[in-house]
Amino acid sequence: MITGDAAYIKKINRSLIIRHIIKEGMISRADLSKITALTRATISAQVADLLEEGLIVETQLEHNSVGRKPIMLSINRHAGYALGIDLDYGQLSFTLSDLLGQPISSISIKIDTIDYSEIFQLLMGQIKKFQTDYSDSQYGIVGIVIAIHGLVSKDEVIHYVPRLKWDEMNLKRDLESEIDIPIYLENNANVCSFAERVYLHHDTDNLLCTTLYSGIGIGMMMKDEFFRGHDGYAGEAGHMIIVPGGKPCNCGNQGCWEKYASESSIFEYLSEKRKIKNLTYDQIQVWLDEGDAEVHHLMEQLIYYLAIGLNNMINMYNPDVIVLESELLRMFPDSLSKIKRNLTSSISHYRELIISDFGKKSVVLGSCALAIKKFLEVPMLNFTFEEQNEKNESVVILTKNL
Known part of the structure; x- marks a missing residue:
């Protein structure tokens, strides 16, 4: 049994409920109570809060049997967006997803520089463009995860990127001083493993x-x-x-x-x-x-x-x-x-x-999923990858030689 103060227990219960709603796709209040072992009163109170916050939606299913039509709960995938960025030698790749980790828009920028200040300006400019273009949802962009092909410390400082020759760069701090969105840095191989775990190997x-x-x-x-x-x-x-x-x-x-x-x-x-x-x-x-x-x-x-x-x-x-x-x-x-x-x-x-069947998409998919995990404050996510038409664009930026 989980013990602790009321606020902590409420947070744990909320996380458990959100995780199971995502895992099941659509689920009723009664089934949520069975799966989580939480009382119906607790489920009702938590669901009411999540509905008010716009993080979940209700759907009434049509059925032929006698009785009330079941009310199903699901994540409001359009309540916000997550932005995953692959910062690699010679290329910046961006993917914006909905709150179920499905890509909506992707852009790749070819770069011909390893200069930190120039790459920082490219990053900041593109992030702000996404922020403007996708401001139509309730929460906007809920988080940004940048995948780094090198050493990233536990406090998210870039210790060393061999191919970019970056040493002790605080990209997270520099971006957060300009952009009011939660930003996280993670090693690229870690977010690839996260993509595989979240989308396939549940x-x-x-x-x-x-x-x-x-x-x-x-x-x-x-x-x-x-x-x-x-x-x-x-x-x-x-x-x-x-x-x-x-x-x-x-x-x-x-x-x-x-x-x-x-x-x-x-x-x-x-x-x-x-x-x-x-x-x-x-x-x-x-x-x-x-x-x-x-x-x-x-x-x-x-x-x-x-x-x-x-x-x-x-x-x-x-x-x-x-x-x-x-x-x-x-x-x-x-x-x-x-x-x-x-x-x-x-x-x-x-x-x-x-x-892997994901190819280089695994970096940005894992980054988007990690941003969603942090926003929803859940221990793990179970997504499925849906093949769909996303907006794709490639841009070539010519700067100084690598």
């Missing part, structure tokens, strides 16, 4: 998500929480040394995992070798389809080294589900089976290994 207590895009990061969900470590820097597995004395890395070590098994390592090698400045996935897909021997060899090597690191992660954390975030692995034939064939240890245990 019953998974130990989920490990490996992102291979710009380096390698590990996001770990354990019992509905991120595994962060002492300062918040856990998950930087890309800088685990797998080849002693190997290729030099920006972190100062040699032979780091991400120098051998990340997508950026493939792109950097082929761009330099084939003298193509802006190499795309489409071009690599053409080479794969043509049976290009060098590209196929590079992918086989990536899988070989990827499996070495995954073996270490599995033995350290014994995850239930392992999700791989990689466009190249989706493109390469039979990549998942090849990875599994390299995971042959008799002491390595996991239930499921998959390649």
Whole structure:
């Protein structure tokens, strides 16, 4: 039994009710009482508050049986919006979602700078534009989560972003001084793991998500929480040394995992070798389809080294589900089976290994979902991903050279 002062108990009950309304989609007051074990009086009082606040709505279902038509409760998905931002090397990606985590509008901005002040101005300008364009709802934008491809401390200060060469930047403070919306910073691999947990793996207590895009990061969900470590820097597995004395890395070590098994390592090698400045996935897909021997060899090597690191992660954390975030692995034939064939240890245990279907959307989807979780003050969310037509736009910003 939960004990404490009345305000605390009311907050806990509210969170429980909201979570189950989201989980069920639509639910009656009577069924809420059964599922939560709360009295009907408590349910009625809490529901009245949530209706008054505009966070839930009532729907009367049509049915053919005799008696009163059931009144169903659901989240008012149009009461506000969440904004997820992927701050990556060379690109800013924004997605605005409703309160059920479904994308409404997305925009990508290509950037040709690593200068903090210039990127800050781009961020602030686009956030303010979203704020103006979507001010029609009761709560407006309820929160913003910015995914950082680097080290983010527990107090949400950017400790280090290798590819942007940012060191000890307080982006959260700087934005909050200009924008009156709750802003949160989180590691990109963490929000990817959150997206997988919220939208797909609802019953998974130990989920490990490996992102291979710009380096390698590990996001770990354990019992509905991120595994962060002492300062918040856990998950930087890309800088685990797998080849002693190997290729030099920006972190100062040699032979780091991400120098051998990340997508950026493939792109950097082929761009330099084939003298193509802006190499795309489409071009690599053409080479794969043509049976290009060098590209196929590079992918086989990536899988070989990827499996070495995954073996270490599995033995350290014994995850239930392992999700791989990689466009190249989706493109390469039979990549998942090849990875599994390299995971042959008799002491390595996991239930499921998959390649994510979200692609790079997982970063912004997870960011939106995390902003909603913080706004609603619930321990976890269970969303479904609905394919729908969202407004998409791409913008190219030319500034100084990277």
